[in-house]
Amino acid sequence: MEGKEEDVRLGANKFSERQPIGTAAQSQYESKDYQEPPPAPLFEPGELGSWSFYRAGIAEFIATFLFLYVTVLTVMGVVKSPTKCGTVGIQGIAWAFGGMIFALVYCTAGISGGHINPAVTFGLFLGRKLSLTRAVFYMVMQCLGAICGAGVVKGFMGDSQYELLGGGANSVNAGYTKGDGLGAEIMGTFILVYTVFSATDAKRSARDSHVPILAPLPIGFAVFLVHLATIPITGTGINPARSLGAAIIYNKAHAWHDHWIFWVGPFIGAALAALYHVVVIRAIPFKSK
Template identity: 85%
Template sequence: MEGKEEDVKLGANKFSERQPIGTSAQTDKDYKEAPPAPLFEPGELKSWSFYRAGIAEFIATFLFLYITVLTVMGVTKPGTSKCSTVGIQGIAWAFGGMIFALVYCTAGISGGHINPAVTFGLFLARKLSLTRAVFYIIMQCLGAICGAGVVKGFQGSHSFDVQGGGANVVNHGYTKGDGLGAEIIGTFVLVYTVFSATDAKRNARDSHVPILAPLPIGFAVFLVHLATIPITGTGINPARSLGAAIVFNKGHAWDDLWIFWVGPFIGAALAAVYHQIVIRAIPFKSRA
């Protein structure tokens, strides 16, 4: 029994997020506001759970890019009609469904971000430290690059390039301003849903909320893709856009890449401010 107890202690996330996605932030029905995470927690760098969480983010983002970009490749394959493939709705389901599954799988380990914009939004809300936020974003980007790379290996360089590599670009008929606006609003929807689905106050009162958290998050991704695939192919995830752009490595993908970083980060910041100040009124509570 002693050995088992020690294993549990070593495996526990000693430096966890203040509000992990999909997990209850409270142990009882009496709600208490969690303290903000410090900007830097030196002890995290010595904890295995910190690196385990980063590995979980890497693997989750790798699998996310692998499934989604491969789905995009199937739809854009030359000589096939979109009617004979999963189509735009299928692409949207692939993105939303994978987020649902991966958030469910990794929520208890890393919080299941799988997106630098989500990590950034939660950091602004002081749900995790700067150390953890930077580490997560690096691991997410590396996972995305590897995921897109495996798809290119399956498809072959020529076929991968002909089909656009799943890279995000502003489509013909839309301006860069249109693309930036679509990315801001789309990411706002996603990150706002993340905050709402993982609200510690709701978790304290409704035990079913942590269990269902991955569902609205995945569904938000699905709906945003339905709306914005015609405009930008839908980024709302800087790691996804970076991974596809690096592996595709063509001029137009690089030209528009800034949109898929600036837009999601602005959208995430707006969602964090809206939820913390307007919905939860946390700054006013702290004054009181």
């Protein structure tokens, strides 16, 4: 009987190299090198007197301006060509959006966090990563930057040609319903904001030093892949500022018919991603105080 107990004991130790997974793996780092950062306050009036606050807003404005300039100009080039083989095509448009997000997040992450998207800002606000004061300021600056970026593209193309080519404005394409468009925008933004939460998770940064360096890469790839999937449905919004900037400068009736989809869809998708990350992935509401 003792021999059998010894065999059982040895058998249990044969797999000592196994690593815990899930929350068990997280807990082993809890007391070593990481403490949960406190949630951002809802209102932080003191920010209004700080230059870093306004510098961050300017960074969001410039980043969104450059984002619209490159991406809408790319869309214009594809639409203008009589044959898609003579252009970068849908894949090129997707690369323009994803590549610009990669570059701009890399450039602005240390200043403003590199949101460049009101839906991302909204999701991070719900996750208590920034205050309402900063969130509203970011959204305003992002929308202004998008309008200016689309305006520069119109200046390059000329009024008649810009309007003829559709101005890069988002709308639900023929063959799809408004429900299809809304669902595509919700799913696409969920993927993006979920990736943003995962790539910028402070716990992962504390555990793996390479995570902050690589963060812009998966975010850019998420934008690229979502564009590949949803360009045929809505032209891909997943960024209310991008949709608003193009719609205002183009300013034709069909650009406004479905415009609500490109605000409601991204905000719902961002909220679901924030909920999923905070409640399911990090299980923050269930952690002992």
